[in-house]
Amino acid sequence: xxxxxxAGGGLIGLAVAWRAARRGLSVTVADDAPGSGASAAAAGMxxxxxxxxxxxxxxxxxxxxxxxxxxxxxxxxxxASGRPVELRTAGTLVVGLGEDDVGELDALHAFQRELGLAAxxxxxxxxxxxxxxxxxxxxxxxxxxxxxxxxxRAVHAALLAAxxxxxxxxxxxxVAGVVVxxxxxxxxxxxxxxxxxxxATVLAxxxxxxxxxxxxxxxxRPVKGQVLRLAGAGGLLAGTVRALxxxxxxxxxxxxGDRLVVGATVEDRGFDARVxxxxxxxxxxxxxxxxxxxxxxxxxxxxxxxxxxxxxxxxLLGPSSLPGLxxxxxxxxxxxxxxxxxxEATADLLATGALPQPAAPFTADRFGGPECS
Amino acid sequence: xxxxxxAGGGLIGLAVAWRAARRGLSVTVADDAPGSGASAAAAGMxxxxxxxxxxxxxxxxxxxxxxxxxxxxxxxxxxASGRPVELRTAGTLVVGLGEDDVGELDALHAFQRELGLAAxxxxxxxxxxxxxxxxxxxxxxxxxxxxxxxxxRAVHAALLAAxxxxxxxxxxxxVAGVVVxxxxxxxxxxxxxxxxxxxATVLAxxxxxxxxxxxxxxxxRPVKGQVLRLAGAGGLLAGTVRALxxxxxxxxxxxxGDRLVVGATVEDRGFDARVxxxxxxxxxxxxxxxxxxxxxxxxxxxxxxxxxxxxxxxxLLGPSSLPGLxxxxxxxxxxxxxxxxxxEATADLLATGALPQPAAPFTADRFGGPECS
Numbered sequence: 001x002x003x004x005x006x007a008g009g010g011l012i013g014l015a016v017a018w019r020a021a022r023r024g025l026s027v028t029v030a031d032d033a034p035g036s037g038a039s040a041a042a043a044g045m046x047x048x049x050x051x052x053x054x055x056x057x058x059x060x061x062x063x064x065x066x067x068x069x070x071x072x073x074x075x076x077x078x079x080a081s082g083r084p085v086e087l088r089t090a091g092t093l094v095v096g097l098g099e100d101d102v103g104e105l106d107a108l109h110a111f112q113r114e115l116g117l118a119a120x121x122x123x124x125x126x127x128x129x130x131x132x133x134x135x136x137x138x139x140x141x142x143x144x145x146x147x148x149x150x151x152x153r154a155v156h157a158a159l160l161a162a163x164x165x166x167x168x169x170x171x172x173x174x175v176a177g178v179v180v181x182x183x184x185x186x187x188x189x190x191x192x193x194x195x196x197x198x199x200a201t202v203l204a205x206x207x208x209x210x211x212x213x214x215x216x217x218x219x220x221r222p223v224k225g226q227v228l229r230l231a232g233a234g235g236l237l238a239g240t241v242r243a244l245x246x247x248x249x250x251x252x253x254x255x256x257g258d259r260l261v262v263g264a265t266v267e268d269r270g271f272d273a274r275v276x277x278x279x280x281x282x283x284x285x286x287x288x289x290x291x292x293x294x295x296x297x298x299x300x301x302x303x304x305x306x307x308x309x310x311x312x313x314x315x316l317l318g319p320s321s322l323p324g325l326x327x328x329x330x331x332x333x334x335x336x337x338x339x340x341x342x343x344e345a346t347a348d349l350l351a352t353g354a355l356p357q358p359a360a361p362f363t364a365d366r367f368g369g370p371e372c373s
Numbered sequence: 374x375x376x377x378x379x380a381g382g383g384l385i386g387l388a389v390a391w392r393a394a395r396r397g398l399s400v401t402v403a404d405d406a407p408g409s410g411a412s413a414a415a416a417g418m419x420x421x422x423x424x425x426x427x428x429x430x431x432x433x434x435x436x437x438x439x440x441x442x443x444x445x446x447x448x449x450x451x452x453a454s455g456r457p458v459e460l461r462t463a464g465t466l467v468v469g470l471g472e473d474d475v476g477e478l479d480a481l482h483a484f485q486r487e488l489g490l491a492a493x494x495x496x497x498x499x500x501x502x503x504x505x506x507x508x509x510x511x512x513x514x515x516x517x518x519x520x521x522x523x524x525x526r527a528v529h530a531a532l533l534a535a536x537x538x539x540x541x542x543x544x545x546x547x548v549a550g551v552v553v554x555x556x557x558x559x560x561x562x563x564x565x566x567x568x569x570x571x572x573a574t575v576l577a578x579x580x581x582x583x584x585x586x587x588x589x590x591x592x593x594r595p596v597k598g599q600v601l602r603l604a605g606a607g608g609l610l611a612g613t614v615r616a617l618x619x620x621x622x623x624x625x626x627x628x629x630g631d632r633l634v635v636g637a638t639v640e641d642r643g644f645d646a647r648v649x650x651x652x653x654x655x656x657x658x659x660x661x662x663x664x665x666x667x668x669x670x671x672x673x674x675x676x677x678x679x680x681x682x683x684x685x686x687x688x689l690l691g692p693s694s695l696p697g698l699x700x701x702x703x704x705x706x707x708x709x710x711x712x713x714x715x716x717e718a719t720a721d722l723l724a725t726g727a728l729p730q731p732a733a734p735f736t737a738d739r740f741g742g743p744e745c746s
Contacts, residue, residue: 163584230650277603278668284654295651302672 002028004350005187005198007175007212009034010329011042011152011335013204014159014168018080021166023351028169028196032305035156038206041227041305042336043253043261044155045240046070047147048090049117052108057115058361059314063334065358066341067148073221073340074150079134081161085154090239090256092147095127096137097289101244102140109142119144124167126308132339133236135292138243151255152336171196175205178214178325184215185214185324194196200350202326206269207271207306209316216321222306226279227263228287234258236293243290250286252294260297268309268332273300304361307332315343317362318355326350327364375401377723378571380548380558380585382407384415384525384708385701387532387541388716391453394539396724401542403561408529411579414600414678415709416626416634417528418613419443422490422521423465424706425683430488431734432687436707438731440521441716446713447523454534461627463521463612468500468511471660474617474673482515497679508607508665511616522613524628525709544569548578551587551698558587558697572649573723575699580644581636581678582689582702589694592740593703596642597650597680601638604638607631609666616646616663623659625667633670635660639706641682648675678700680705690718691728699723700707700737 004020006013009031017027045051046062084238095100104338105121112119120143127141139334163170174191178201202208210220234257235246253261265279280302287294308330310316315338316330328346331338347358355363378392379386382404390400405703418424421436447458459472469475478494485492491699493516500514501507536543547564551574560571581594607630615624626634638652653675660667683689688711701719703710718732728736 122709232647275607275673276668276672277601277661277670277672280672281654281657281661281668284650285658288650288654295649295654297650299649299650299653300648300676302675 001197002026003198004028004032004200005196005200006202006204007106007178008187008204008206009170010037010204010206011156011159012331012342013202013337014156014163015339016202016204016328016346018159018162018166018352019343019347021075021163021168023347025350028171028198030171030173030190030196032172032174032191033221034170035153035159037336038305038307039152039156039223042152042154042302043148043227043263044251044255045092045251046149046337047092047144047240049112049119050094050144050147050242051111052115052117053313054111056286056313059334060115062314062341062358063337063368064363066300067124067146068337069340070148070150070347071263076163077155077158077279080165081158083158083161085150085158088239089143091143092240092242093127093131093136094142094144094242096140096244096289097137098139098246102249104244105140105142110335131238131241133293133366135289137289147240148337149253150336155336155339159232160234162297164254175212179204180214180322183323185322190230197211200324200326200347202328204244204328206329207308209308215325216315218316218364219311220316221268221309223309223332224267224269224304224306226275226283226304227261228280228283228299230260230262230294230297231300232258232297233260236260236291241290243286245286245289248282250283252287252291262294271306273304275304311367314342315362316364317342317359318349320364375399375542375571376571377575378562378569379575379577380551381579382543383410383412383577384529384532384712385548385704385715386575387536388530389575389577389701389719390541390713391532391535391539392716392720393723394536394541396692396720398723399584401544401571402536403544403546403548403563403569405545407533407543409678410524411678412525412528412529413709414598414676415521415525416600416624416636417519417525417709418524418611418626419463419710420465420517420622420672422485423467423517424518425485425488425490426686427484429686430635432707433488433563435687435714435731435735436710439711440519442713442717443521443523446687448532450528450535450676450723452530453538456527456531456534458523458531461522461612463615464516464518465615466500466504467515467517467615468507468512470510471619472619472643473743476514477611478515478619490536491519499622504610504614506664506666508662510662520613522626522628523580523709527629528709528712548585553587553695557697558695566633573697573699575701575719577701579702582681588698591689591737592684593689593702594682594706594721596643596682597640597642597645597677598637599648599656599675599677601632601653601656603633603635603667603670604673605631605670606633609633609664614689618662619653621659623663624657625660625664632711635667644679648677651718684740688715688735689737690715690732693737
């Protein structure tokens with residue numbers, strides 16, 4: 001019997017487990033392949049301002065709260081794990097290529113100013129002064145100095161080490177369901193038939209959170225993303241470059257010395273795990289238009305993973321309609337950004353019984369739970 | 374002491390070994406990773422007519438001689454190995470997209486007729502009747518009914534089995550050099566320091582043939598090729614489609630039920646083994662222009678390998694300037710096509726001491742050996 005059983009050993013599950021263990025709780029995480037889901041594909045952008053969406057102000061506030069926590073979170077994680085967790089604090093440059101794309105930049109900038117967010121419009125020349133590798137078709141830029149990035153895989157590796165150091169148990173088995181006993185979640189059932197009995201159960205299965213036996217219906221759907229990883233990009237970019245290429249978004253995120261992530265498609269097609277020729281083509285095409293030297297880089301990896309999408313693109317946090325089951329899922333495109341605030345709020349809830357403020361608006365009952373439908 | 378030591382267990386090395394063993398010779402092949410070189414990337418086109426090059430008539434004749442041997446070679450190999458070796462005999466369609474590309478088709482057709490080769494010009498409508506998946510930008514076609522294809526990896530797997538059944542020894546070690554004793558090749562030196570002592574030594578190391586200690590200078594250079602493999606293409610194409618897309622060649626070769634090979638770049642940049650973003654982009658772009666549905670296929674593999682290039686694009690066969698060392702290398706873009714004729718001629722030479730006619734013009738001394746330079 002453990003205090004907390006966590007279903008899912010991705011970034012969210014491990015971060016929750018680590019923080020809960022630091023609060024003195026005994027924790028066991030179950031996952032047959034920790035970090036092989038959306039965490040493996042995440043580009044690691046910490047960019048709530050550059051990515052702010054219309055009618056998504058609550059999510060913006062949560063993102064800003066988490067971004068604020070990232071420096072301390074990274075420092076503590078590095079200390080606890082003995083592994084480097086480096087924030088890239090060079091900011092994010094958003095660029096537009098076509099006439100309409102630059103119009104979108106202006107609209108985004110106006111919206112950011114309306115919300116009191118810091119961002120600066122750049123001429124093509126100013127944009128190229130910041131990122132000399134930009135192609136000649138770039139027609140304008142928008143610099144968000146406060147939006148950073150982190151290497152998601154490095155964070156995951158550090159979390160594994162920090163969890164081990166904090167005494168978190170890791171069961172490398174597939175989670176087959178939530179054990180429900182007397183109307184309460186009582187732990188996890190494993191594919192082997194074994195059980196992790198627990199006082200509280202945390203659901204952090206990402207896109208798979210909506211279909212776990214024992215879990216009440218949740219509005220989580222898989223949103224497929226395809227991304228590329230490239231090598232040989234040392235010194236190519238100062239920071240993250242996001243671009244609109246004739247209405248199609250693409251991002252280039254440098255990491256780990258000479259690496260680059262290029263992403264990402266956003267596809268509503270269920271759990272179709274194929275890397276497709278069309279997606280790889282479009283990503284390469286757009287990346288090369290934005291930064292022509294990408295053509296010379298080594299393509300080291302292509303992959304497709306599934307974000308946990310929700311109706312309002314914001315996560316599902318805190319208690320669920322099943323007593324004893326705590327949600328830490330539905331992070332959609334913001335899993336890395338929201339890791340610190342999710343871990344802290346969930347650990348608070350597990351330790352004190354109360355979900356703290358920044359997370360409070362994101363309980364699942366905002367959509368009308370099964371008990372009220 | 375074995376009669377024959379073969380350096381290299383790719384398609385050429387194994388086919389030579391198999392044929393020599395069938396002639397009653399004892400044979401040992403040395404290769405640390407058989408089939409992992411150019412053989413792994415080959416699309417398996419048997420297309421001497423569609424690919425005929427200006428001033429390459431001798432190579433054309435060798436290719437036609439080998440194409441003629443393919444049906445029997447495949448049948449014997451299937452029988453000897455107990456594995457399927459299926460020729461795809463649907464022919465090859467060459468198409469052009471731009472105005473200039475169609476002009477190239479006309480020039481190629483004129484050259485083919487001049488050489489007495491069978492090929493038929495098709496209108497765009499006729500081309501699409503044969504291959505309904507062709508995109509609307511295809512402006513003309515050229516059908517070569519006699520040019521076929523085969524799955525090179527399936528052939529390699531069959532050759533491994535046939536060699537084992539014929540008693541060919543396989544030493545899974547890297548070849549470090551040719552043993553030279555009294556001015557004669559006397560076998561192979563292995564990376565471990567061991568030796569395969571042999572009466573005759575065959576050099577079938579592909580692009581690495583030019584740089585093996587003990588081997589006299591050979592005009593073989595690596596010609597990099599990048600190719601893609603895709604899945605989900607069942608029923609998409611009847612046969613091989615080669616295309617010129619605004620001057621840039623691309624081919625699509627169906628194989629194995631639902632697979633497709635798309636290739637290939639031709640790059641003179643030494644042993645640079647990187648798969649590059651630019652090459653993958655260009656191959657996908659051109660393939661999609663020719664057959665738009667390629668966009669929906671799964672991209673299962675990207676790889677870069679090295680063809681053994683020679684000054685006249687034709688192979689180096691038969692005796693070398695080092696007595697006892699026999700060449701079976703330099704096949705450039707035609708390794709799969711030329712496998713049967715190379716194996717037969719080399720086995721003949723090993724068994725009888727004479728190189729038979731179709732291979733005779735392709736000895737290395739046509740370039741002026743080191744003894745005459």
